Amino acid sequence: xxxxxxxxxxxxxxxxxxxxxxxxxxxxxxxxxxxxxxxFNAYITETPEVALAMAKASDERRAKGGAGPMEGIPIAxxxxxxxxxxxxxxxxxILGGFKPPYESTVTSNLWRDGAVMLGKVNLDEFAxxxxxxxxxxxxxxxxxxxGEPGNWSRRIVPGGSSGGxxxxxxxxxxxxxxxxxxxxxIRQPAGFTGIVGVKPTYGRCSRWGIVAFxxxxxxxxxxxxxxxxxxxxxxxxxxxxxxxSTSVDMPVPDFAAALTGDIRGLRVGIPKxxxxxxxxxEIEALWQKGVEWLKAAGAVPVDISLPHTKYALPAYYxxxxxxxxxxxxxxxxxxxxxxxxxxxxxxxYENTRGAGxxxxxxxxxxxGTYVLSAGYYDAYYLQAQKVRTRIKWDFDQAFQLCDxxxxxxxxxxxxxxxxxxxxxxxxxxxxxxxxxxxxxxLPGMSVPAGVGADGLPLGLQLIGRPFDxxxxxxxxxxxxxxxxxxxxxxxxx
Amino acid sequence: MSLDKATVARIxxxxxxxxxxxxxxxxxxxxxxxxxxxxxxNEVDTGNVPPMTSVAAQKLxxxxxxxxxxxxxxxxxxxxxxTAEGFYVVPKVVE
Numbered sequence: 001x002x003x004x005x006x007x008x009x010x011x012x013x014x015x016x017x018x019x020x021x022x023x024x025x026x027x028x029x030x031x032x033x034x035x036x037x038x039x040f041n042a043y044i045t046e047t048p049e050v051a052l053a054m055a056k057a058s059d060e061r062r063a064k065g066g067a068g069p070m071e072g073i074p075i076a077x078x079x080x081x082x083x084x085x086x087x088x089x090x091x092x093x094i095l096g097g098f099k100p101p102y103e104s105t106v107t108s109n110l111w112r113d114g115a116v117m118l119g120k121v122n123l124d125e126f127a128x129x130x131x132x133x134x135x136x137x138x139x140x141x142x143x144x145x146x147g148e149p150g151n152w153s154r155r156i157v158p159g160g161s162s163g164g165x166x167x168x169x170x171x172x173x174x175x176x177x178x179x180x181x182x183x184x185x186i187r188q189p190a191g192f193t194g195i196v197g198v199k200p201t202y203g204r205c206s207r208w209g210i211v212a213f214x215x216x217x218x219x220x221x222x223x224x225x226x227x228x229x230x231x232x233x234x235x236x237x238x239x240x241x242x243x244x245s246t247s248v249d250m251p252v253p254d255f256a257a258a259l260t261g262d263i264r265g266l267r268v269g270i271p272k273x274x275x276x277x278x279x280x281x282e283i284e285a286l287w288q289k290g291v292e293w294l295k296a297a298g299a300v301p302v303d304i305s306l307p308h309t310k311y312a313l314p315a316y317y318x319x320x321x322x323x324x325x326x327x328x329x330x331x332x333x334x335x336x337x338x339x340x341x342x343x344x345x346x347x348x349y350e351n352t353r354g355a356g357x358x359x360x361x362x363x364x365x366x367x368g369t370y371v372l373s374a375g376y377y378d379a380y381y382l383q384a385q386k387v388r389t390r391i392k393w394d395f396d397q398a399f400q401l402c403d404x405x406x407x408x409x410x411x412x413x414x415x416x417x418x419x420x421x422x423x424x425x426x427x428x429x430x431x432x433x434x435x436x437x438x439x440x441x442l443p444g445m446s447v448p449a450g451v452g453a454d455g456l457p458l459g460l461q462l463i464g465r466p467f468d469x470x471x472x473x474x475x476x477x478x479x480x481x482x483x484x485x486x487x488x489x490x491x492x493x
Numbered sequence: 494m495s496l497d498k499a500t501v502a503r504i505x506x507x508x509x510x511x512x513x514x515x516x517x518x519x520x521x522x523x524x525x526x527x528x529x530x531x532x533x534x535n536e537v538d539t540g541n542v543p544p545m546t547s548v549a550a551q552k553l554x555x556x557x558x559x560x561x562x563x564x565x566x567x568x569x570x571x572x573x574x575x576t577a578e579g580f581y582v583v584p585k586v587v588e
Contacts, residue, residue, distance in 0.1 A: 101568035203549045216548065245553055314531040325508060332509075334581050339574035345584050346509070354511030362510060366501070366520070367527055369508040380531070385544035387537050392545065424523060425530050441548025466549070 004029035005493060009073055009175040009229035010256075016062070016072045023062070023072025027055035027116050030074040033173035033493030034118055039149040040141045040491070042158075042167040044079045045087050046119040054116040061114065070236050071114030076168045076177040079120035080127055081107050081220075082209040086117075090211040091125045091135035094356025095337040104209025105241045106178060106220045113236040118174055121164030125358045126328065127185055127213045130430040131417070132163025134360040139417050140164050142193055143171035143489040144456055155417040156456065159189030159410075159430075165223045166193040173493040176224035176233045180210060182217045183316055184410075184434025187446040190223055191409035191459025194448040194485060196476070197223045198230045201467045202441035203248035206241030214323035215246075217316075217438040227447065227477040231255035234469065250467065258470035259477040264298030266475065269402030273309035274433060276411060283408050283458060286450045290406055290460045293482035294475065304398040304405070308391045312436040313428060315391065318371050318384035319439070324361075325368025331356060363424065392440040399465050404475050407433050409446040409459035433461060443469045447476050448485040457487070495525040 004026050007015065015021055031048045051074060058072040082088050082100035089095045103111075111117070124134040132140040142158040158167040162179035166189035169177050179186035181199035190197025198221045205220040212218065222233035235256070240249040270291060275284065291301050333339035333352030340351035357365065371380035398405065410430055437444040443466070446459040460479060464472030496504075498517045501524060505512040512520065566579055575582040 098572055101565070101571055201549075203551075242554070242556070246547070246549065248549060248551065249554075308537065311534055311537055314534050317527060317531050318534070329509075333574060334583055336572035337574075342584065345586050348584055349509040350506075350511040353509055354513075357510065362512075363520070363523060363527075365508050365510065366504050366524060370496075370500075370504050370524070370528075373504070373507060380534075382544050383534050383537075383539060384531070385546070386539035386542045387534050388545040389542050390537060390539065392548070423526075425526060428530075439548075 005033040005172045007175070008226050009224055009232055010226065012073060012175055013070070013232070017067070023055040023058040023116065024052065026072060027051050027074045030118055030174060036493040037168065037171050037173045040143060040167050040171065041138050042121055042140055042164040043119050044089055044091065044122050044137045044164070047086060047117055050086065051116050051118050054111070058114050058116060068112065068114030069232065070110065072116060073114065073175050074116040074118050075110065076118050076121045076165060076174040077107060078123055078162055078165050078178050078180060080123060080180055080211045081178060082211070083107055083117070083120065086120065088120065088211070089137065091123045091137055092356065092358065092361065093136040093338055094331045094353070098336045102209060105206035105243060106210065106237050109239055110236050115236065121168055121177060123164055124161035125361050126211065126324070127161040127180055127182055128324070128360050128364055129160040130184070130188060130427055131157035132160040133157060133417055134358055136358060140167050141417070142414060143167055143491040144193060144414065146490055149491055156414045157192065157417055159192035159414060161185040162189050162223060166190060166195060169195050169223050169225060170489055171491055171493045176222055176229055178220060178237070179223045180218055180220050181438065182213050182320060183438050184431040186221045186223060187434050187444055187459070187461060188410050188430055190446040192414040192457065194457030194487065194489065195223055195225050196227050196230045196445065196447055196480070197221065198234055198445040198473070199437065199443060200234060200238065200469055201443045203246050204238045206239070206244040206247045208241055208243040212327040214320040215327060216323060217320060227473060227480045228256055228259055230445070231259060231473050253470055255469060255473055258474050260474060261478060263294065263475055263478050266299045266404065266471070267302045267402040268294050268299045268475070269302050269304035269398050269405040271304050271306045271309065271398070271405060271407060273306050274407045276432060279411050282452050283411065286458050287406070287408050287460065290449060290479060293479060294406065297478050297482065299475070302402045304401055306394040306398060306436065308387065308394050309436055311387050312391055312439055313432055315384040315387045315439060316435045317367070317428060318380050319388065321364040321368035322372050322381050323368070325365045325372065328361070328365055388439045391436055395440045395442060403465070404472055405463040407461045407463070409433060409461040413452040413454055413456035413458060437463055442466060443472050445472055445476050447479045447483070449479065449483040450485065451487050457485070496521045496528065
């Protein structure tokens, strides 16, 4: 038997069931891997004691015959999910010292099903970013960076905002990790690090207890090394929650059971608008390969049009900051987190928020405040919400012609820390293929499909019909099998 | 659309974020750049298009108006930077 942290989640579940090893042994292997990963700054808070106690309890449950679907599986939690009595920072200075007195619904569901928490992983501040370089707790370095840990010749970004989740899973230091995706924050880092990331349909996962960024766009989802592993984890994360008014009261399917490998006759939409100017030829070629792979498996490629694609990013950069400016109004130095005193209450607010928010978050709050302010609301916010309707209509029409849509995940491979930083718009363009999915509330996923000329991973994105994650995942598993992506990053714990 | 320094200062005040005077110019440039980027939305014909209010076609659920939680004053106040006698403490607001 090899190192336990090299197993997939599905293999680990089998091994635990066959009593080849215990949850404590599996967890100890991952705690060791987490320590080896430290130079990459993937964690904000490691919780080895919590992990071992949960693993021990898991072994006891199993001994009594009560094993849940993720029994004994160590995972990392994005530090945007509130975890009871464990510091939750959203990677922001303004939440410094915050220990939630409650547990988010998604993490509660995971613990209910037997999962074990290794700790809280790094992210972009308030999940705002595409490179994990806006965290108050420092940049996350991708395990794909060349050179020795801590002495890299180039520090590659893991993508963002779920960069710590992606780095941890790619480095084999966790069997899976939770992510959240507002404009691509699960799929883009999954693509950049050669792992699988799934954003389910809006409403599938409860948002209760997840630090809010843009409430009409935020969705939690799993990140793991195989499609099957994400399917297993997604099932545990989903479910109706009366505490989230947008949570959908629908049965949760056994997503892993949908991975039959049979995609014969399924129609795969290829949107012509996703051929953007300046996209590297290798991404175009990989996309074409993806079409061929699915065709070889019996699927039928169909040309489709999503005419408003180019307006998705500008609409997103009104809607998301507007919702963020409202959501982040709660950080006032009075009830939790940082407080910077002032001569009166207004100064206390201004000083606290001036010191507590980083530059990217401040920029977005200011944009949001502006587009919602008197005299500008109709011109910006209302127009953006109308464009959003048109984007949704585009998808509705496309899904009359096809069952799933195939696109690249991102218009480039991962870049180096310090590159692309002078111009916020350049950074935003990373999410050009992922943002439309959030605006329309659809499920999307990234599957590792190849390696670029620079040796870094490339992902392909699948987009499904609302609440039809099963078809999307089934096609994803076929794509994964055909691509046969086996390349490991230079650093593996 | 281009924002000047005074407008940025006004927005920052509305957002209750203290922005140092020397950062206003740079910030005005960045925000103007973002606003010019989003202005392409005006090209889209949205004449008879309703604004999106919800991605999922579902009505907001209702529940009975009854107390389902509470009695957790200590937990609520636990993270407060300054509390006293069951309250959050702020600088004096009434003269």
